[in-house]
Amino acid sequence: MTDSATESRGRSLADVEHGLGMPLQDAMSTQRAIRRLLPDPVDDAIVLRCIELALKAPTGSNGQNWEFVIVKDREVKERLAKRNSQIWALYGRIGRLLARGDEGAQRIMQAVQWQADNFADIPTLVVGCLRGNRVPMVLYPSMQNLLLAARAMGLGGTLITMPLWSTASARSILGLPFTVQPCCIAALGWPRGRYGPTTRKPVGEVVHLDRHGHQPWRP
Amino acid sequence: MTDSATESRGRSLADVEHGLGMPLQDAMSTQRAIRRLLPDPVDDAIVLRCIELALKAPTGSNGQNWEFVIVKDREVKERLAKRNSQIWALYGRIGRLLARGDEGAQRIMQAVQWQADNFADIPTLVVGCLRGNRVPMVLYPSMQNLLLAARAMGLGGTLITMPLWSTASARSILGLPFTVQPCCIAALGWPRGRYGPTTRKPVGEVVHLDRHGHQPWRP
Numbered sequence: 157m158t159d160s161a162t163e164s165r166g167r168s169l170a171d172v173e174h175g176l177g178m179p180l181q182d183a184m185s186t187q188r189a190i191r192r193l194l195p196d197p198v199d200d201a202i203v204l205r206c207i208e209l210a211l212k213a214p215t216g217s218n219g220q221n222w223e224f225v226i227v228k229d230r231e232v233k234e235r236l237a238k239r240n241s242q243i244w245a246l247y248g249r250i251g252r253l254l255a256r257g258d259e260g261a262q263r264i265m266q267a268v269q270w271q272a273d274n275f276a277d278i279p280t281l282v283v284g285c286l287r288g289n290r291v292p293m294v295l296y297p298s299m300q301n302l303l304l305a306a307r308a309m310g311l312g313g314t315l316i317t318m319p320l321w322s323t324a325s326a327r328s329i330l331g332l333p334f335t336v337q338p339c340c341i342a343a344l345g346w347p348r349g350r351y352g353p354t355t356r357k358p359v360g361e362v363v364h365l366d367r368h369g370h371q372p373w374r375p
Numbered sequence: 376m377t378d379s380a381t382e383s384r385g386r387s388l389a390d391v392e393h394g395l396g397m398p399l400q401d402a403m404s405t406q407r408a409i410r411r412l413l414p415d416p417v418d419d420a421i422v423l424r425c426i427e428l429a430l431k432a433p434t435g436s437n438g439q440n441w442e443f444v445i446v447k448d449r450e451v452k453e454r455l456a457k458r459n460s461q462i463w464a465l466y467g468r469i470g471r472l473l474a475r476g477d478e479g480a481q482r483i484m485q486a487v488q489w490q491a492d493n494f495a496d497i498p499t500l501v502v503g504c505l506r507g508n509r510v511p512m513v514l515y516p517s518m519q520n521l522l523l524a525a526r527a528m529g530l531g532g533t534l535i536t537m538p539l540w541s542t543a544s545a546r547s548i549l550g551l552p553f554t555v556q557p558c559c560i561a562a563l564g565w566p567r568g569r570y571g572p573t574t575r576k577p578v579g580e581v582v583h584l585d586r587h588g589h590q591p592w593r594p
């Protein structure tokens with residue numbers, strides 16, 4: 157556990173809100189999935205501020221047909237943890253096979269395992285939902301805003317979908333009406349680790365011009 | 376056309392890159408879908424910088440299995456425009472019926488119609504693609520980074536999927552192999568309009584605690 161993590165416990169919105177003034181490109185360049193979180197509670201006002209910025213993202217036809225369920229209740233978290241473990245028992249086995257000999261992939265598998273083992277201790281889950289028959293994609297830009305805002309205020313977070321693999325079960329756990337579809341979850345908490353620059357392929361390697369295969373900016 | 380739009384023609388990356396230092400919450404609060412674009416070309420370096428920041432978004436299991444096709448060639452744009460018009464002929468009719476009596480919805484319909492009529496004049500399209508059988512959702516956080524970066528540098532943009540309704544046709548137009556799936560398009564150009572604050576529902580109206588229907592922050 158780092159000093160900065162220890163210090164972050166008990167922080168209020170007033171303590172961290174200045175972080176939202178972080179330069180855009182710094183927030184993006186240092187965002188990473190942080191799965192190892194402290195169990196310490198996160199101030200509701202901080203979570204609501206993240207959601208407020210999530211709402212600023214464009215939605216198709218300005219539908220704004222999203223709803224967010226903040227989950228802090230341990231019993232609800234334990235029921236979602238159980239669903240998460242069920243699917244992870246399957247995916248994890250496959251993932252570990254595929255990750256053999258790839259150190260980076262193994263580190264991620266370990267972090268996902270850690271998250272599964274400690275799921276009910278995640279202080280705050282934000283379940284992003286859509287009303288009506290909208291494709292779940294329209295929610296993802298807003299979830300990215302939410303996670304960038306969280307990152308700027310020093311919160312750790314990841315976007316997960318495994319606990320929602322059974323929509324019927326997720327609806328029952330969260331009391332969602334049939335018109336509301338659970339899409340994904342932002343798992344939030346104060347990080348045990350640190351944020352920092354990520355490594356990515358050079359842009360010229362993934363960019364094509366006019367036709368796939370024409371890569372004039374390839375390094 | 377506003378003065379600021381006229382000024383933006385011929386801008387280089389050096390002219391606009393400082394915009395990426397915009398405070399995160401300002402970029403988010405003033406992002407909006409901008410469909411009316413000038414036909415003037417956008418410097419490749421600016422588009423590549425947007426994609427570079429798109430790549431910083433987390434991908435599931437750090438897959439980074441995305442590819443981006445930048446489309447500037449008029450012939451390719453015209454073929455995509457045709458696909459866009461085909462599906463818009465259907466959706467637009469339904470949309471105009473649904474938008475009756477709703478001024479905001481009608482304004483959006485008009486802007487989408489404008490975009491369809493002037494599609495081949497959009498200076499730059501960025502087609503986000505995924506390799507392999509990944510769900511298209513994993514691309515959307517990165518497209519939100521791309522559009523936020525575009526907004527911070529003064530570029531207008533929208534996320535669209537209509538021109539891709541026929542995956543087979545999109546594959547043929549863009550020369551995509553069968554292993555690469557076209558997911559969505561960021562349409563970019565210098566705006567005819569202006570960026571500005573958007574109106575959104577109060578956060579307490581869309582947030583529930585632990586169970587749908589429990590809304591302690593409802594205004």
